[in-house]
Amino acid sequence: MARFGMVIDTKKCVGCMDCVVACKTENNVPEGFNRDWITTDVKGTFPTVKMQIRTERCNHCDNPPCVDCCPCGASHVHDLGGVVLVHHDKCSGCKACIAACPYDARFIHPDGYADKCTFCIHRVEQGMDPACVSVCPTHCMYFGDLDDPNSSVSKLLNSRKYRALISEAGTKPQIYYLD
Amino acid sequence: MDEITITRHNELVDPVMHIYGWEIAVYLFIGGLVAGMMIISGYFLFKGRQKEDLCSCYTIPLMGIVLLSIGMFALFLDLDHKLYVWRMYTTFQITSPMSWGAWILILVYPALIAGMLIRVPWFMEEKFPVLKKVSEFINVTPGRVKAIGIINIALGIALGVYTGILLSSFGARPLWNSSILGLLFLTSGISTASAFIHMIAKNKDESEMLAKADNGFLVAELFLITLFIIGLLSSTQVHQDAAKIILSGAYAPVFWVFVVGLGIVIPLIIQYMAVNHRIKHTPIAPVMVIIGGLILRFVLVYAGQLSHWTKKAFLE
Numbered sequence: 001m002a003r004f005g006m007v008i009d010t011k012k013c014v015g016c017m018d019c020v021v022a023c024k025t026e027n028n029v030p031e032g033f034n035r036d037w038i039t040t041d042v043k044g045t046f047p048t049v050k051m052q053i054r055t056e057r058c059n060h061c062d063n064p065p066c067v068d069c070c071p072c073g074a075s076h077v078h079d080l081g082g083v084v085l086v087h088h089d090k091c092s093g094c095k096a097c098i099a100a101c102p103y104d105a106r107f108i109h110p111d112g113y114a115d116k117c118t119f120c121i122h123r124v125e126q127g128m129d130p131a132c133v134s135v136c137p138t139h140c141m142y143f144g145d146l147d148d149p150n151s152s153v154s155k156l157l158n159s160r161k162y163r164a165l166i167s168e169a170g171t172k173p174q175i176y177y178l179d
Numbered sequence: 180m181d182e183i184t185i186t187r188h189n190e191l192v193d194p195v196m197h198i199y200g201w202e203i204a205v206y207l208f209i210g211g212l213v214a215g216m217m218i219i220s221g222y223f224l225f226k227g228r229q230k231e232d233l234c235s236c237y238t239i240p241l242m243g244i245v246l247l248s249i250g251m252f253a254l255f256l257d258l259d260h261k262l263y264v265w266r267m268y269t270t271f272q273i274t275s276p277m278s279w280g281a282w283i284l285i286l287v288y289p290a291l292i293a294g295m296l297i298r299v300p301w302f303m304e305e306k307f308p309v310l311k312k313v314s315e316f317i318n319v320t321p322g323r324v325k326a327i328g329i330i331n332i333a334l335g336i337a338l339g340v341y342t343g344i345l346l347s348s349f350g351a352r353p354l355w356n357s358s359i360l361g362l363l364f365l366t367s368g369i370s371t372a373s374a375f376i377h378m379i380a381k382n383k384d385e386s387e388m389l390a391k392a393d394n395g396f397l398v399a400e401l402f403l404i405t406l407f408i409i410g411l412l413s414s415t416q417v418h419q420d421a422a423k424i425i426l427s428g429a430y431a432p433v434f435w436v437f438v439v440g441l442g443i444v445i446p447l448i449i450q451y452m453a454v455n456h457r458i459k460h461t462p463i464a465p466v467m468v469i470i471g472g473l474i475l476r477f478v479l480v481y482a483g484q485l486s487h488w489t490k491k492a493f494l495e
Binding site: 015017020032033034037038039040041042043044045049056065068069070071072073074089090091092093094095096098099100101102104106107108111112113166168169170171 | 180181182183184185186187188189190191192193196198199257258259260261262263264266267269270272274275276277278280281348349350351352415484487488489
């Protein structure tokens with residue numbers, strides 16, 4: 001069984017937003033909404049300031065609270081790679097999944113249903129990388145099977161220090177950031 | 180300094196979550212109120228009080244049906260994909276409190292209708308003669324009425340607890356993430372229902388009994404609010420920060436003044452004096468209890484949406 005995940009090298013990310021544009025184009029994300037975004041995290045006081053730029057999106061958690069709380073069975077875990085998806089025609093727009101997500105990764109599409117990153121499953125099924133990964137000019141994003149020890153993502157996690165976002169919320173996020 | 184800049188502005192989550200408005204607060208309040216009404220009416224039936232001609236158990240079920248329908252309409256208004264509401268009834272999701280709630284609501288209606296048919300309301304009697312036969316069937320043995328009472332109590336408890344668990348299951352919102360909310364909303368529901376029935380009851384004994392009982396429920400509510408706060412304050416940093424939203428932050432004034440002060444403590448004092456015959460019973464205390472219960476839901480629905488694991492800047 002594959003387990004898809006992403007590894008993002010924050011030392012390479014410059015916050016160019018190519019991934020954001022690629023996602024909006026690939027997935028027809030409506031105006032005013034984002035499935036992925038750039039976060040700039042500045043810590044400290046001048047002159048000892050640390051800055052991290054990173055690209056964020058749904059973490060496709062292993063213990064997804066958005067799936068657990070969905071009353072309609074619309075939010076679900078896809079058979080391929082454990083990707084968290086939404087059946088648009090099952091969603092009642094109750095917004096429980098938005099409340100359940102610690103990453104605020106979901107939004108209500110203007111058509112009424114809950115929407116979010118799909119890891120571009122339609123591309124992945126054809127053997128391609130998600131749109132955001134494929135366009136990154138600094139190659140800071142890696143997508144692959146975390147269960148395969150020979151995948152690029154597994155090798156990176158074996159060789160570098162990493163962390164996941166808000167892992168203390170207990171959702172087992174599957175996007176890892178190399179510090 | 181710890182400054183986070185995000186190039187995202189999804190309405191509903193940025194800068195803070197605001198997915199639930201008055202609709203959910205009103206629904207949670209009415210859900211709790213009807214839950215309390217079912218428990219009280221069920222208790223009266225269990226005790227055989229339907230023999231009393233003026234027993235409130237003859238009026239509560241119909242009012243419960245009307246009120247719950249208003250609450251469910253508010254819930255429907257909150258949905259963003261309204262035409263797909265029926266999808267909740269094509270599945271049962273065991274891990275989803277909202278799915279439990281949807282099915283509990285479906286069971287609550289027949290229980291209320293059964294309670295109503297113990298004595299068919301006068302305006303239905305002529306139009307629907309078949310109801311009289313149903314009523315006769317229910318009244319064949321006192322055991323059947325008792326069973327309806329027990330079912331109403333059980334479903335009332337389920338409905339009242341679920342309205343709290345609905346919010347408390349959201350681990351991503353630290354203020355809501357306390358299972359005390361289930362009991363708190365249930366107790367608040369029984370308290371507001373006692374206040375409501377105390378005002379409308381035609382039977383004096385019942386009215387007096389509910390005022391006394393409500394004093395107990397109000398004390399229990401204060402106790403549960405204290406436990407709720409202790410639980411948050413003795414948990415992680417994010418839970419402590421979340422508690423501060425209602426203790427000293429943006430929602431503190433309305434919480435202390437309208438929920439605790441005017442919604443519980445003052446009516447408790449007034450009602451305590453009234454049941455001890457020092458002052459006359461007036462609708463003032465029960466109305467304060469009912470409004471306090473409504474504001475409790477508003478405060479928790481709104482303040483809970485401010486609480487977050489990382490967005491601390493918005494908590495003050």
